[in-house]
Amino acid sequence: MSEPLSAAMRQQMLQRMIEIREIEGRIQELFLENVIRGTTHLCDGQEAVSVGMAAVVDAAHGDTVTCTYRGHGHALALGLTMRSMVAEMMGKVSGCCKGKGGSMHLTDMPNGLIGTFAVVGAGLPVTNGAALTAQTKGTGALALGIFGDGTPNIGAWHEAVNLAAVWKLPSIFLCENNLYGEYSPYADTAPVENVADRACAYGIPGVIVDGQDAEAVYAAVKTAADRARAGDGPTLIEAKTYRYRGHSRTDPAAYRPEGELDAWLQRDPINILAARMIADGQITQAAVDGLKAQAATDAQAAIDWALAQPHPPLDAVHEDIWV
């Protein structure tokens, strides 16, 4: 365990995790009610990775992030508003991508989010490109790519990690190992026990971190960020975490062994940080409950706002293809 973070940082992380948990639950309801169409990939249980990562990323300094279609938590942690995100998922013109992207394609450049890439592995080569810009221009910025435990089985992952290592790019490869690649258990599709074990093939550090502990995630990403900014190249971080729900809207996750979810619920990232803050006298249980109530109010307000927004005009269908 590294040095504890300040009370203010902890408070912000806790609040944001609670907000992510709340809105993800509401999004699931909206999908089931057909208010939101298509599909969705929720991140309940993985919130600590989102907030630990985002606390390191400095978009004003030029840092950028790519992540996966399970990206609502990352986007919110980086600073996308609930309103903008929910409106996007409803295909409204007020969404962050004017309703063109939806749940799987969130982009929020002011907060450094290049995209929530929906093709497995596709974001990592792009992360390197952002890192290349930083390296070429000498900005000191970093580029962070988030991916799941299924991604190291696709070629683009290897090509990206290799190139970043060869060019010593300021890239950080952050894996959310939630034990399942879609419906398949990690162990059925990967020959090594840990995703981080693959780092040795590229001569870069491979770090395993408790993905339920936001402060531990922050510390690991911060170390990788310092290394990247110093010109020492990329780091592979594996955050061990768990997806409380199935892969997507239609997956009840019946393949999980009995008791597995319950065991992980005992290590809930929100409870871990809240308990630590209560023990350190930084917050009371009543205040935690207050944060949850406020998040529910905020989520409802965002949903009501998004529902009231118009769809894009039909003429917009061909807009924004070309510069």
Place this chain on the structure above:
Amino acid sequence: MATITYREAVVRALAEEMDRDSDVIFFGEDVGKAGGVFKVTPGLYERFGPARVRDTPISENAIVGAGVGAAVTGLRPVIELMFADFAAVTLDQIVNQAAKMRYMSGGQIKVPLTIRAAQGGGAGFASQHSQCCETWFMHAPGLKVVVPSNPADVLGLLKSAIRDDNPVVFLEHKVQYTEKGEVPDHTEHVVPLGVANIVRRGDAVTIVATQRMIGVAQQAADELSGEGITCEIIDPRTLVPLDMATIIRSVQKTGHLVTVEEAVHAGGWGSEVATRVTDEAIWSLEGPVVRVTLGAGIIPFSEPLEHHLIPHKARVIAAVKRTLAV
């Protein structure tokens, strides 16, 4: 005016644009120290240094992805895929990412990326290193597609491609690398994307052709002129955007259209030209639109077979006579 080769026009365009704009960088497999496997880019590494001219691993996904990410974040990268056929290895990055990122982001992002690759047959490289791949990219809105046919156009179109804020696929015909042509001496020879070139004036038939097929069409036109048939040859120069106005004006004059493509018949760019002409100018047509293509062929290794498959003079002449019913 100076006379330079098609190959020299590529490196000149790159050098001029890298001089002009420090955001232009260039990378690909063996493009730096070795000067490119087709010897197209010698001297750039020595002149602009290892930060701006980089050799990459053999990793097409990583190359294109790095180009996309660099373009999105403020550089103006030019990348080389060596053989255009290798785009198949990284079609996700080109078609799903580069082409669509601006749209999917609601216009937040622009991708000023130029993807260079050498395409085309006739050199004995067989099936996987000889294809003309332009239609792969025409089917992904968001990508511009450039097919230069001579040194001046290589120079002027590549400069335009690099300056364009959209992703551009720039396809060079590898057999044309040694062809020579005149180019202006100044450093601002910029040919806009989307403006066709009328290569030869004529009244009897409009022939639309690209790259190496321009030469084949010229040979056919020379022979046909002896029979009193004058051909108008149009080089669209870019397939996206496609200058249909110039083609339609010509067809309205000649009443006949032949397309000559070094590519597969089904879904070729000639199909697009033909249907646009029938849609917008059918009453000007006085005969069938005839397309000269590879048919459903695959480029073979054997030299007689390869030369038989790729459109040649006799097939263009036959096509012209068919539409004219002579």
